[in-house]
Amino acid sequence: MKLHDVTLSGNCHKVRLFLSLIGQPVELVPVNLLAGEHKQPAFRAINPRGQVPALEDGEFRLGDGQAILVYLARRYAEASWYPQDAETQGRIAGWLSFAANEAQHGPATLRLGRLFGRPIDEELAQARALSALRTLERHLTQHAWLAETVQPTIADIAVYPNVALAGDAGLELGAYPALQAWFARIRALPGYLGMPGL
Numbered sequence: 001m002k003l004h005d006v007t008l009s010g011n012c013h014k015v016r017l018f019l020s021l022i023g024q025p026v027e028l029v030p031v032n033l034l035a036g037e038h039k040q041p042a043f044r045a046i047n048p049r050g051q052v053p054a055l056e057d058g059e060f061r062l063g064d065g066q067a068i069l070v071y072l073a074r075r076y077a078e079a080s081w082y083p084q085d086a087e088t089q090g091r092i093a094g095w096l097s098f099a100a101n102e103a104q105h106g107p108a109t110l111r112l113g114r115l116f117g118r119p120i121d122e123e124l125a126q127a128r129a130l131s132a133l134r135t136l137e138r139h140l141t142q143h144a145w146l147a148e149t150v151q152p153t154i155a156d157i158a159v160y161p162n163v164a165l166a167g168d169a170g171l172e173l174g175a176y177p178a179l180q181a182w183f184a185r186i187r188a189l190p191g192y193l194g195m196p197g198l
């Protein structure tokens with residue numbers, strides 16, 4: 001299995017972290033975003049969206065961190081990572097959407113601007129980031145894991161990196177105790193894998 005990867009990407013890290021947690025070996029293939037490698041036909045044949053992360057598992061190819069987590073969980077992981085009951089799957093879908101929307105357009109975008117100098121609407125990204133952090137804090141005050149399960153699911157892994165990396169974006173995460181406790185629970189999982197900034 002190959003993961004087309006960028007070391008400092010939170011979206012790639014959610015896949016690296018999950019593979020590590022489930023003990024699944026992977027070959028990391030670095031993609032040079034600065035050189036525009038992800039927009040070349042060879043890469044678009046793997047992920048037509050021209051973005052990392054992108055997975056190759058034999059002949060099967062898949063882009064998008066959330067989609068990859070669903071695939072890996074169904075194919076390789078214990079059922080508790082992606083339980084089959086309708087309620088939990090509905091909740092997980094909601095949090096995967098949060099990862100791709102609120103977490104991406106808030107903390108991840110702010111980090112892109114502040115750490116990598118990409119042009120962003122700083123005020124908008126900051127407001128979205130704070131709103132995402134407050135939503136998570138309220139939820140995690142009531143629940144240990146995002147999908148309201150007794151064990152972690154792919155919802156936690158999808159949301160965690162871009163939120164925990166918000167310190168890189170200059171956000172003060174110490175003001176969110178329930179969020180900090182959730183970070184600690186994730187970091188205590190067997191097979192946990194960090195990255196620069198985490």
Ligand SMILES: N[C@@H](CCC(=O)N[C@@H](CS)C(=O)NCC(=O)O)C(=O)O
Binds near residue numbers: 006012050052063064
């Ligand atoms: N929805 C995608 C977003 C992936 C994404 O934004 N990837 C970034 C790196 S973190 C990327 O490839 N950016 C280059 C581009 O979009 O051109 C996911 O969650 O995987």
